[in-house]
Amino acid sequence: MALTPLDHAVDAAVAAITAPGGQLAVGKATIRGVELPVFENAPPSLREYLAFFLGSNADKEFVVLGEERLTFGDISRQAVRIAAMLQHRHGVAKGDRVTIAMRNFPEWISAFVGAIQIGAIVVPMNAWWTSEEIAYGLKDSGTRVVIADEERARRIVKIPGMALPVIAVRTSATVAHELGVVTLEEELAASPAAPWYLPPLHPEDDATIMYTSGSTGAPKGAVATHRSVVSGAMNYLVMGLAMLNLAQAAGVTLPPQQVMLLNVPLFHITGSVPVLLVSIAIGRKLVIMHKWDAGEALKLIEKERATYFVGVPTMSLELMQHPERDKYDLSSLVDIAGGGAPRPAEHVERLAEAFPGKSPAIGYGLTETNGVGAGNIRDNYRLKPSSTGRASKPLVEIIIAGEDGLPAATGHVGEVCIRSAANVRGYWNKPEATAAAFSADGWFRTGDLGRFDEDGYLYIVDRKKDIIIRGGENISAVEVEEAIYSHPSVAEASVFGLPDERLGEIVGAVVYLKPGEALTADALCEQLKRDLAAFKVPARLWLVSDPLPKLGSGKIDKVSLRAAYRAEHAGRA
Known part of the structure; x- marks a missing residue:
């Protein structure tokens, strides 16, 4: 051709x-x-990029959520107020990390724009993560303050020793106070209308940290x-x-x-x-x-x-x-x-x-x-x-x-x-x-x-990497294996992707129990649901009676396991 x-x-x-x-x-x-x-x-920073285009399109409708309709100008004005709040109320300075943990809401966009304005590094947190996974991301990134919707706020306050300020959106003051957090509306009401200072930003300054699952287990923050x-x-x-x-x-x-x-x-x-x-x-x-x-x-x-x-x-x-x-x-x-x-x-x-x-x-x-x-x-x-x-x-x-x-x-x-x-x-x-x-x-x-x-x-x-892509979500096979191995009845485990017409891939696992153990697949998956985000839990889990096949090095032969169980999965499908 x-x-x-x-x-x-x-x-x-x-x-x-x-x-x-x-x-x-x-x-x-x-x-x-x-x-x-x-x-x-090119604009020298994301701040200039956002300011120019939000201003150019200010009068156009930008975000629609149900009956809510906001223009580019509306988002820009809310972002300025959030920038002022982060700076005046929380002392956020250039290079500090601000985590956004929420589903798609207009506030996600205005929080992103506002944090960028004052030179903060934005950490967009995966909204499907469990409390434990969120805790890892907050600690690893060194987050200074979190802006979260109610569901994510509920997960965050469950984190042992959690001391970060959490600003909740899309929730009532009553619920927020029960959780021990504050609402965005309360914070904005107590803040000046605009930041007092915009630090200089340069092309090679850090702007965002986005976590991605790779082959090494724990997610890595791509800067x-x-x-x-x-x-x-x-x-x-x-x-x-x-x-x-x-x-x-x-x-x-x-x-x-x-x-x-x-x-x-x-x-x-x-x-x-x-x-x-x-x-x-x-x-x-x-x-x-x-x-x-x-x-x-x-x-x-x-x-x-x-x-x-x-x-x-x-x-x-x-x-x-x-x-x-x-x-x-x-x-x-x-x-x-x-x-x-x-x-x-x-x-x-x-x-x-x-x-x-x-x-x-x-x-x-x-x-x-x-x-x-x-x-x-x-x-x-x-x-x-x-x-x-x-x-x-x-x-x-x-x-x-x-x-x-x-x-x-x-x-x-x-x-x-x-x-x-x-x-x-x-x-x-x-x-x-x-x-x-x-x-x-x-x-x-x-x-x-x-x-x-x-x-x-x-x-x-x-x-080449040991990852599974399920409906666009990267899943580390190693991370799922580690969660399976945390169960005291498990002797060996291997996790891999299985083809799926709807999601591209789903998570499959083969597990060999310690002799004499009577754990069921359903019981194991119930534990995994407590430790992992739902999309990471194996959709198919096989319990086998013999040790898993090994390579000459002594490592589990994942290649042959994957081939055999993909074939079995395809036959059932």
Whole structure:
């Protein structure tokens, strides 16, 4: 095959948008000793990025949650008050960590913007985490203050020795006081209207810490600088502008405002960078779904005239299969994007047929790359449904590294490595993990195994890291194994991913008990539910009567176990 007309058109549009002399011109800068492509006129920090675009779009409707409707200006004004409160009431200074622990609410956005304004480092906490997992994140990050919704506040106050100030949103003063926390409304009422001081921010100052599960068990905090976050957002922005230019050239009538159904968590990298930050830049409305429900999504797409939908592939599958799909007017939809997990190739054509005129798309990126990596869109995706697409222009480079660390030949499988100005600088207080994942010349070793075809399209074929991706959530197999081993009846355990049409993967476990023990699978899972977030608990757990197979080194032979139990799982499915 060769590059398609769409490939050539996109390349030409990106080249025009990023040409020398323009607002999005690309030049070079040295970042941590490596010369990389950067946007020459990029805002020097996330604060300037947010201030410019929130101001530019101030009068447009921005966030819809049920009957609540807020403009970009409303969010900006609330963010200023939160910034003042954090500074005056809690002494938050540049570099202090502020954790946001809540589901998708308008306050998530205003808290993020407000903390960034005063130079705090924002820690978006996974809202599905248990009290124990939240305690780890708060301690590891050295958080100074927490802004949480009621459910997360209830979990946080259960943490033994918890002494951090917790500011609760979406709860009453009565409930907050019973919990021993304060409400956001109370804190704002006791604060001045604006911060007294805005510290200078530089491109390489830290902006966010986002926790990601890898192969080593405990989550690691990926530290993004202001430059890396802005670079990631602007790289997405360029592709969006390229597609807009192509639509205009084709005579397509565009709506006055793009509208996105927000059904991915803002605490994930997809929610925070390509969704939130790009929406702020282009004036896109976000319609918040508090909890995913395919039927409710169809109603909201019709009601709000949503133009764009992004989520883990599970979600588009459920939309496609919903029995009442044809009852709704979905004519406003343009793109149905997916990310966070692989989409089965056979679903791509089914999506295109189920939603005529709507374009399926897939993206590949990681927390450590601020979500940027590769993308496969529209007709190209239908032609190569197993591929995650080409490296995202104009900043991203991708190589397939062989065993020697050098780029492998086309078609050969190796580790996918990504380099761009959007890469995070490393892991919070984990120099060894940082050195293992980030090379001296700027490459992030993803732990994914992949190959390129002759057109530069990337195919992910397996994972080198011992992680499971369930519906877009990264799960460390080691962490689940450690939780299983904490039960006194367990002798050996092995945890791995099992394929699942809806979620991509689910957690599977094989457990050998100590001789004479009578533990049941259900009883073991009940303990795991107390120790792990629900999405990490094995969906299938086998108790076996013989010790698990071993390699010559004495380690459990996970490869053969995974193959055998995947086959058994597939036969049952």
